[in-house]
Amino acid sequence: MQKGIIGKKMGMTQIFDENGKVVPVTVVEAGPCTVVQKKTVESDGYVAVQLGYGDISAKKVSKPAKGHFDKADVAPKRTLREFRLDDISAMNVGDILKADVFAVGDRIDVVGTSKGKGYAGAIKRWNQHRLRESHGTGPVARHAGSMGSCSTPSRVFKGKRLPGHLGAERVTIQNLKVVKVDAENNLIAIKGAIPGPKGSVVCISDSVKA
Structure with a gap:
């Protein structure tokens, strides 16, 4: 089953594998994400699931957005992202997705906004x-x-x-490897670098080239 989740880039560090070899990794706080909407072929013309990440005060969202969250009976979220998945039958509005949707060894694509360099x-x-x-x-x-x-x-x-x-543009890094998953703290360690500064929002999904 295809998977996807929204996260926040925490920064880079290094860990050691079972052979004692150092592996550079980027740590991402992945989730918890709430399923806000399910899109189907009958209603929207395509199949997708909309996830929300990061709580925000209801005072800070617009009235249309508040109505959208109220319809789903979900607390307002700071970030909304859509993932086109082949099968969303197992997901329901209100479900919580955490970092353990991915496992060690999974191949993933990461989408983020690159660091802005200004006029160059x-x-x-x-x-x-x-x-x-x-x-x-x-x-x-x-x-x-x-x-x-x-x-x-x-x-x-x-x-x-x-x-x-x-800089400051959408960038996708493909076919990265999940090195470690900390389900308790919702952390995923990804081998290599991913786009964006610390604290930026990234989207993680199954690799299209895996």
Whole structure:
């Protein structure tokens, strides 16, 4: 059965496997998540389940959102995410999902929002090479190079790699491995790095490449 859960990135550390080899891991506080809504082909045209994570005061949610939570008889949640699963018959509105939905050895995909870097130049943003630090290329060597020919096409092509806003975008890391699950504290240790700063919300689901 396919699985999915919302969590919060706690940070990175390292653990040792049974052979004494060090494994770098990212610790995620996964859940508890509440099933807020079930979507079916008959009512919505597709099959999915909506999960809520993180309690929030009822004063801080809009009236439409409050009505949505009241209909499900669920306390207001700070974060709502949807997971398209093949079979949601075993889930019911109000059910609580915890970290133990995943087990050690599972292959997962993690979706998060990458760290925002602000306005960045072409070298940092696109790994471009600097210009020659000699006469004729100044006044700086780190700006973008040629913008294209003058007469044809007489414009800059769309998609040209130039300076601009870097980071703060949706990123998916695929086929990561679950190294450890602490069901009591709702913690999952994932091998390697995942997107986003500490405290950011991430979505964990079964890997599409497993």
